[in-house]
Amino acid sequence: MRKSKKVFWLFLAPCLVTFCIAAVIPTITGFYYSLTDWDGLHAGCKFVFLDNYMNAIHDMYFRHAFIFTFQFVIVAVIAVNVVGFLAAMLVTENIKGRNFFRSVFFMPNLVGGVLVGFAWQFILCNVFDSIGTALGIDGLCDWLSTPKTGFWGMVLVVVWQMSGYMMLIYIAQIQNVPENLLESAKIDGANSLQCFVKIKLPLMMPAFTIGLFLTLTNCFKMYDQNLTLTGGGPAKATEMLTMDICNTAFSRNMYGMAQAKGIIFLIVVALITVSQLMFTKSKEVEM
16 A cells, blocks of 8 residues: 555656646745735835735726626637537537538637637638628628627637537537437437437536536636737727736736736636536536
8 A cells, every 4th residue: 555655646746746836836926926016027026915906906907807808708608618519419410421520620629829819810800801891791891890899709719719629528428328318218208309408418517517617717818819819909998807917917017916916817717617616516417
Protein backbone atom coordinates (compact mmCIF):
# COMPACT_ATOMS: atom_id res chain seq x y z
CA MET A 1 0.00 0.00 0.00
CA ARG A 2 2.81 2.42 0.87
CA LYS A 3 4.58 1.68 -2.40
CA SER A 4 1.39 2.15 -4.42
CA LYS A 5 0.73 5.49 -2.70
CA LYS A 6 4.23 6.66 -3.53
CA VAL A 7 3.75 5.66 -7.16
CA PHE A 8 0.37 7.43 -7.20
CA TRP A 9 1.85 10.71 -5.94
CA LEU A 10 4.83 10.31 -8.29
CA PHE A 11 2.53 10.19 -11.32
CA LEU A 12 0.31 12.96 -9.93
CA ALA A 13 3.21 15.29 -9.10
CA PRO A 14 3.72 16.75 -12.63
CA CYS A 15 0.03 17.68 -12.84
CA LEU A 16 0.04 19.21 -9.36
CA VAL A 17 3.20 21.23 -10.07
CA THR A 18 1.82 22.46 -13.39
CA PHE A 19 -1.51 23.39 -11.79
CA CYS A 20 0.22 25.31 -9.02
CA ILE A 21 2.44 27.20 -11.46
CA ALA A 22 -0.36 27.97 -13.93
CA ALA A 23 -3.28 28.57 -11.57
CA VAL A 24 -2.66 28.65 -7.81
CA ILE A 25 0.42 30.90 -7.69
CA PRO A 26 -0.92 33.45 -10.24
CA THR A 27 -4.23 33.64 -8.35
CA ILE A 28 -2.49 34.30 -5.02
CA THR A 29 -0.16 36.84 -6.65
CA GLY A 30 -3.09 38.52 -8.38
CA PHE A 31 -4.98 38.85 -5.11
CA TYR A 32 -1.90 40.45 -3.53
CA TYR A 33 -1.60 43.00 -6.34
CA SER A 34 -5.34 43.70 -6.22
CA LEU A 35 -4.71 45.28 -2.81
CA THR A 36 -2.06 47.65 -4.19
CA ASP A 37 -1.89 50.59 -6.60
CA TRP A 38 0.74 48.93 -8.81
CA ASP A 39 0.72 50.25 -12.39
CA GLY A 40 2.47 47.23 -13.88
CA LEU A 41 5.50 49.28 -14.92
CA HIS A 42 7.35 50.42 -11.82
CA ALA A 43 8.68 48.23 -9.03
CA GLY A 44 7.23 50.28 -6.19
CA CYS A 45 3.64 50.09 -5.02
CA LYS A 46 1.66 50.79 -1.89
CA PHE A 47 -1.28 49.06 -0.29
CA VAL A 48 -4.70 50.55 -0.94
CA PHE A 49 -6.53 47.50 0.48
CA LEU A 50 -10.14 47.38 -0.84
CA ASP A 51 -10.04 50.66 -2.79
CA ASN A 52 -9.50 48.84 -6.08
CA TYR A 53 -12.55 46.66 -5.50
CA MET A 54 -14.70 49.70 -4.68
CA ASN A 55 -13.42 51.55 -7.76
CA ALA A 56 -14.07 48.48 -9.92
CA ILE A 57 -17.67 48.26 -8.70
CA HIS A 58 -18.20 51.96 -9.47
CA ASP A 59 -16.45 51.74 -12.86
CA MET A 60 -19.09 52.41 -15.51
CA TYR A 61 -17.28 50.41 -18.20
CA PHE A 62 -16.82 47.42 -15.88
CA ARG A 63 -20.52 47.39 -14.97
CA HIS A 64 -21.52 47.59 -18.63
CA ALA A 65 -19.07 44.82 -19.56
CA PHE A 66 -20.50 42.73 -16.72
CA ILE A 67 -24.08 43.11 -17.98
CA PHE A 68 -23.10 42.61 -21.62
CA THR A 69 -21.10 39.47 -20.77
CA PHE A 70 -24.00 37.95 -18.82
CA GLN A 71 -26.42 38.64 -21.66
CA PHE A 72 -24.02 37.09 -24.14
CA VAL A 73 -23.36 34.02 -21.97
CA ILE A 74 -27.07 33.30 -21.45
CA VAL A 75 -27.86 33.44 -25.18
CA ALA A 76 -24.67 31.72 -26.35
CA VAL A 77 -24.81 28.84 -23.84
CA ILE A 78 -28.41 28.02 -24.73
CA ALA A 79 -27.79 28.32 -28.48
CA VAL A 80 -24.57 26.27 -28.49
CA ASN A 81 -26.07 23.40 -26.49
CA VAL A 82 -29.36 23.36 -28.43
CA VAL A 83 -27.57 23.32 -31.80
CA GLY A 84 -25.05 20.74 -30.56
CA PHE A 85 -27.81 18.50 -29.19
CA LEU A 86 -29.91 18.74 -32.37
CA ALA A 87 -26.84 17.98 -34.50
CA ALA A 88 -26.08 14.96 -32.29
CA MET A 89 -29.65 13.69 -32.68
CA LEU A 90 -29.37 14.12 -36.45
CA VAL A 91 -26.05 12.32 -36.94
CA THR A 92 -26.99 9.40 -34.68
CA GLU A 93 -29.95 8.57 -36.89
CA ASN A 94 -29.58 5.92 -39.58
CA ILE A 95 -28.87 8.32 -42.46
CA LYS A 96 -26.35 8.20 -45.28
CA GLY A 97 -23.14 10.15 -44.76
CA ARG A 98 -23.60 10.65 -41.02
CA ASN A 99 -19.85 10.26 -40.40
CA PHE A 100 -19.22 12.93 -43.01
CA PHE A 101 -21.67 15.28 -41.28
CA ARG A 102 -20.01 14.62 -37.92
CA SER A 103 -16.68 15.67 -39.37
CA VAL A 104 -18.15 18.78 -40.99
CA PHE A 105 -19.95 19.88 -37.80
CA PHE A 106 -16.84 19.35 -35.68
CA MET A 107 -14.35 20.97 -38.07
CA PRO A 108 -14.90 24.63 -36.95
CA ASN A 109 -13.72 23.68 -33.45
CA LEU A 110 -10.27 22.92 -34.84
CA VAL A 111 -9.76 26.49 -36.06
CA GLY A 112 -8.11 29.00 -33.71
CA GLY A 113 -10.18 31.79 -32.18
CA VAL A 114 -8.23 34.66 -33.76
CA LEU A 115 -8.43 33.14 -37.25
CA VAL A 116 -12.14 32.45 -36.79
CA GLY A 117 -12.71 36.05 -35.70
CA PHE A 118 -10.92 37.59 -38.68
CA ALA A 119 -12.59 35.20 -41.14
CA TRP A 120 -16.06 35.95 -39.80
CA GLN A 121 -15.30 39.68 -39.64
CA PHE A 122 -14.70 39.56 -43.40
CA ILE A 123 -17.88 37.52 -43.93
CA LEU A 124 -20.09 39.74 -41.77
CA CYS A 125 -18.68 43.08 -42.90
CA ASN A 126 -17.96 42.40 -46.57
CA VAL A 127 -19.91 39.38 -47.80
CA PHE A 128 -23.12 40.16 -45.89
CA ASP A 129 -22.86 43.81 -46.89
CA SER A 130 -22.49 42.94 -50.58
CA ILE A 131 -25.42 40.51 -50.46
CA GLY A 132 -27.58 43.02 -48.57
CA THR A 133 -26.75 45.81 -51.01
CA ALA A 134 -27.43 43.61 -54.05
CA LEU A 135 -30.75 42.28 -52.70
CA GLY A 136 -31.81 45.49 -50.97
CA ILE A 137 -31.89 43.88 -47.51
CA ASP A 138 -30.85 46.53 -45.01
CA GLY A 139 -30.59 43.98 -42.19
CA LEU A 140 -27.49 42.42 -43.82
CA CYS A 141 -25.64 45.73 -44.17
CA ASP A 142 -23.33 47.36 -41.62
CA TRP A 143 -22.89 44.26 -39.46
CA LEU A 144 -20.71 44.69 -36.35
CA SER A 145 -21.13 48.47 -36.55
CA THR A 146 -23.87 48.64 -33.90
CA PRO A 147 -24.12 47.07 -30.42
CA LYS A 148 -27.05 44.88 -31.50
CA THR A 149 -25.44 43.45 -34.63
CA GLY A 150 -22.11 43.12 -32.80
CA PHE A 151 -23.80 41.07 -30.08
CA TRP A 152 -25.53 38.72 -32.50
CA GLY A 153 -22.42 38.49 -34.67
CA MET A 154 -20.40 37.17 -31.72
CA VAL A 155 -23.20 34.75 -30.80
CA LEU A 156 -23.27 33.45 -34.37
CA VAL A 157 -19.51 32.88 -34.44
CA VAL A 158 -19.43 31.13 -31.05
CA VAL A 159 -22.33 28.84 -31.98
CA TRP A 160 -20.66 27.99 -35.29
CA GLN A 161 -17.35 27.18 -33.60
CA MET A 162 -18.40 25.42 -30.36
CA SER A 163 -21.54 23.48 -31.25
CA GLY A 164 -19.54 20.76 -33.04
CA TYR A 165 -17.59 19.97 -29.89
CA MET A 166 -20.79 19.83 -27.84
CA MET A 167 -22.22 17.53 -30.52
CA LEU A 168 -19.49 14.95 -29.81
CA ILE A 169 -20.31 14.97 -26.09
CA TYR A 170 -24.01 14.44 -26.78
CA ILE A 171 -23.28 11.73 -29.36
CA ALA A 172 -21.29 9.77 -26.78
CA GLN A 173 -24.14 9.96 -24.27
CA ILE A 174 -26.84 9.12 -26.82
CA GLN A 175 -24.95 6.02 -27.89
CA ASN A 176 -24.61 5.08 -24.21
CA VAL A 177 -28.40 4.88 -23.74
CA PRO A 178 -29.31 1.16 -23.40
CA GLU A 179 -31.29 -0.07 -26.39
CA ASN A 180 -33.19 -2.57 -24.21
CA LEU A 181 -34.84 0.30 -22.32
CA LEU A 182 -36.09 1.86 -25.54
CA GLU A 183 -37.27 -1.50 -26.86
CA SER A 184 -39.10 -2.26 -23.60
CA ALA A 185 -40.82 1.13 -23.71
CA LYS A 186 -41.93 0.57 -27.30
CA ILE A 187 -43.29 -2.86 -26.39
CA ASP A 188 -45.28 -1.20 -23.59
CA GLY A 189 -46.83 1.15 -26.16
CA ALA A 190 -44.64 4.26 -25.86
CA ASN A 191 -44.23 6.29 -29.03
CA SER A 192 -41.01 7.97 -30.22
CA LEU A 193 -41.73 11.27 -28.47
CA GLN A 194 -42.48 9.55 -25.15
CA CYS A 195 -39.27 7.49 -25.42
CA PHE A 196 -37.32 10.67 -26.06
CA VAL A 197 -38.85 12.69 -23.21
CA LYS A 198 -39.15 9.95 -20.59
CA ILE A 199 -36.03 7.89 -21.29
CA LYS A 200 -33.44 9.62 -23.47
CA LEU A 201 -33.56 13.10 -21.94
CA PRO A 202 -33.20 11.96 -18.28
CA LEU A 203 -30.31 9.68 -19.25
CA MET A 204 -28.69 12.57 -21.14
CA MET A 205 -28.23 14.69 -17.98
CA PRO A 206 -24.52 13.77 -17.49
CA ALA A 207 -23.84 15.13 -20.98
CA PHE A 208 -25.83 18.29 -20.21
CA THR A 209 -23.77 18.73 -17.03
CA ILE A 210 -20.51 18.61 -18.97
CA GLY A 211 -21.83 20.61 -21.93
CA LEU A 212 -23.22 23.44 -19.83
CA PHE A 213 -20.06 23.63 -17.71
CA LEU A 214 -17.76 23.81 -20.73
CA THR A 215 -19.84 26.38 -22.60
CA LEU A 216 -20.31 28.53 -19.48
CA THR A 217 -16.58 28.71 -18.76
CA ASN A 218 -15.58 29.22 -22.41
CA CYS A 219 -18.19 31.92 -23.06
CA PHE A 220 -17.34 33.81 -19.88
CA LYS A 221 -13.62 33.94 -20.67
CA MET A 222 -14.00 34.60 -24.42
CA TYR A 223 -11.49 37.17 -25.64
CA ASP A 224 -10.19 36.24 -29.13
CA GLN A 225 -13.50 36.58 -30.96
CA ASN A 226 -14.41 39.75 -29.07
CA LEU A 227 -11.10 41.33 -30.03
CA THR A 228 -11.10 40.34 -33.69
CA LEU A 229 -14.80 40.84 -34.45
CA THR A 230 -15.67 44.13 -32.77
CA GLY A 231 -12.67 45.14 -30.65
CA GLY A 232 -15.20 46.14 -28.00
CA GLY A 233 -16.72 48.80 -30.24
CA PRO A 234 -18.56 50.88 -31.01
CA ALA A 235 -17.60 52.99 -27.97
CA LYS A 236 -17.01 49.91 -25.75
CA ALA A 237 -20.62 48.82 -26.27
CA THR A 238 -19.60 45.21 -27.05
CA GLU A 239 -16.64 44.99 -24.66
CA MET A 240 -16.74 41.83 -22.57
CA LEU A 241 -15.26 41.36 -19.10
CA THR A 242 -12.00 39.78 -20.23
CA MET A 243 -11.33 42.62 -22.65
CA ASP A 244 -12.21 45.25 -20.04
CA ILE A 245 -9.78 43.64 -17.57
CA CYS A 246 -6.99 43.50 -20.17
CA ASN A 247 -7.57 47.11 -21.23
CA THR A 248 -7.53 48.24 -17.59
CA ALA A 249 -4.16 46.54 -17.06
CA PHE A 250 -2.33 47.17 -20.32
CA SER A 251 -3.98 50.28 -21.81
CA ARG A 252 -4.76 52.26 -18.67
CA ASN A 253 -1.77 50.88 -16.68
CA MET A 254 -3.97 50.18 -13.65
CA TYR A 255 -2.71 46.69 -12.89
CA GLY A 256 -3.97 46.63 -9.31
CA MET A 257 -7.49 47.57 -10.34
CA ALA A 258 -7.39 45.04 -13.20
CA GLN A 259 -6.46 42.32 -10.71
CA ALA A 260 -9.37 43.36 -8.48
CA LYS A 261 -11.72 43.07 -11.46
CA GLY A 262 -10.21 39.67 -12.22
CA ILE A 263 -10.79 38.44 -8.66
CA ILE A 264 -14.42 39.63 -8.77
CA PHE A 265 -14.81 37.91 -12.13
CA LEU A 266 -13.27 34.69 -10.76
CA ILE A 267 -15.60 34.61 -7.75
CA VAL A 268 -18.74 35.24 -9.83
CA VAL A 269 -17.87 32.63 -12.46
CA ALA A 270 -16.94 30.08 -9.78
CA LEU A 271 -20.26 30.59 -7.98
CA ILE A 272 -22.24 30.25 -11.22
CA THR A 273 -20.42 27.15 -12.46
CA VAL A 274 -20.54 25.39 -9.07
CA SER A 275 -24.27 26.14 -8.80
CA GLN A 276 -24.81 24.80 -12.31
CA LEU A 277 -22.87 21.61 -11.55
CA MET A 278 -24.79 21.02 -8.32
CA PHE A 279 -28.15 21.59 -10.00
CA THR A 280 -27.55 19.42 -13.07
CA LYS A 281 -25.85 16.70 -11.00
CA SER A 282 -28.97 16.48 -8.83
CA LYS A 283 -31.04 15.78 -11.97
CA GLU A 284 -28.91 12.87 -13.15
CA VAL A 285 -30.36 9.36 -13.00
CA GLU A 286 -28.60 6.01 -12.98
CA MET A 287 -28.99 3.62 -15.88
